[in-house]
Amino acid sequence: MKVIVSRSGGMAGIRLTWEVRVEEQPDPSTWTEFLNSLPWDDVTDSEATPDRFAYRIRCAPHEVVLAEPQVNGPWRDLVNRVRAANGM
């Protein structure tokens, strides 16, 4: 299983992508449990605001697009975990 976080926009408009292969992590079962617990179907559209980041998060079969203010709670946790796994 693979989870991909892509951050676009921001004032710089530079896209950065971080990727985690769950089976290659030291704690794959924790990752799987966490990914399954995310509210994938509860994401609603929000109006874009200037220069904020936009996040696209993919973990087949799920894909969500979140405006920066929506990246809270478990989504923020996910982004932080994926970035940390990539040494960011």
Add this chain to the structure above:
Amino acid sequence: MDTPELHTRCTIVPPYLLVRLAKLDEPRFAQAAAAARASLLRDSQIRQLRGGVHPFAYSGARTLPARTPGDSDRTISDADGQERLPGRQVRAEGHPAGVDPAVNEAYDGLGATQTLFWTQFGRDSIDGNGLPMDATVHYGKQYDNAFWDGERMVFGDGDGQIFNRFTISPSVIGHELTHGVTQFTANLQYQGQPGALNESISDVFGALVEQHTKNQSTAEASWLIGEGLFTVQVEGVALRSMKAPGTAFNDDVLGKDPQPGDMAGYIETDDDNGGVHLNSGIPNRAFYLVADTLGGNAWETPGHIWYDTLIGTGLNRQSDFAAFAAATADTAARLYGIGGAAHNAVLQAWATVGVVAASSAPVPPARPAPPTPPVAPLPPE
């Protein structure tokens, strides 16, 4: 500061015409422009004393009787690495500089933006009615961004590896404040082509803030947005180049600057709200081409054409590149004459970047420039 003496008198020249006169930069109108500026200052005081609403006021505007129009009213706050706004107030208008460069840069950048909009376009702050300018620095931890949240400018410190602090570049500060100006005027939606125009307008006036502050002509200016924002570890000079989109950086980590400079390179994407920071390279280059053709200072004729288009009635929230091109051409013709140098420069620029067909530019002069200054339409209430 001194408060000018106020005279109780009726004003017969409509304020919108005074603004139009005050903005004229042709030598033959110099005296009229100076008189109109003086009158505007005086009348604005009178209107404030009357407690009336400024003719350019938008919803949310407020009057501050003690304030002289055009003066800055800045407040800088410090988020102390949190993501909570506004943060702790650290500098108010008129207070001396401290030791924190982010605070000083934000304060100076807000002042430089107010100076450009007031002295060159007769616009008093973001809303045109002296809205206080508020900014927060040190937002978040290693936060790689700056943004306008609808009420204030917010600046991160950068991660130190790719980005320095976002206050380091005056064009970035001008860019963020201009998002506020756009919000109060054309209010272009932040998606697709209208979104790329929203971005481009912020880059245009961000660049003009920097050029005006440094007193650089079009030929002398860098036309870079965010110069100095990258750390020395990045192979790149800035975030974007208005003169040559796609050439600002080429780095192992960040890749190559993806901005197109014409419609042939237009990027269709779902990311970045439809590529608003990517396709903005096309209208950015159009503005540069107008400035390059006309020479001199870009905040004069080119800046006036873009500003009058932004505040006029030719745009709506969904305006695309073609609509913006037509609106700028109309503005140039109205302000400087059909078939005049400015009008032709605008048409040629949009043709060069592929937004309009090349056959529509340039236009031979149909008549000489009008002897009397045209009147701009009133912005929406």
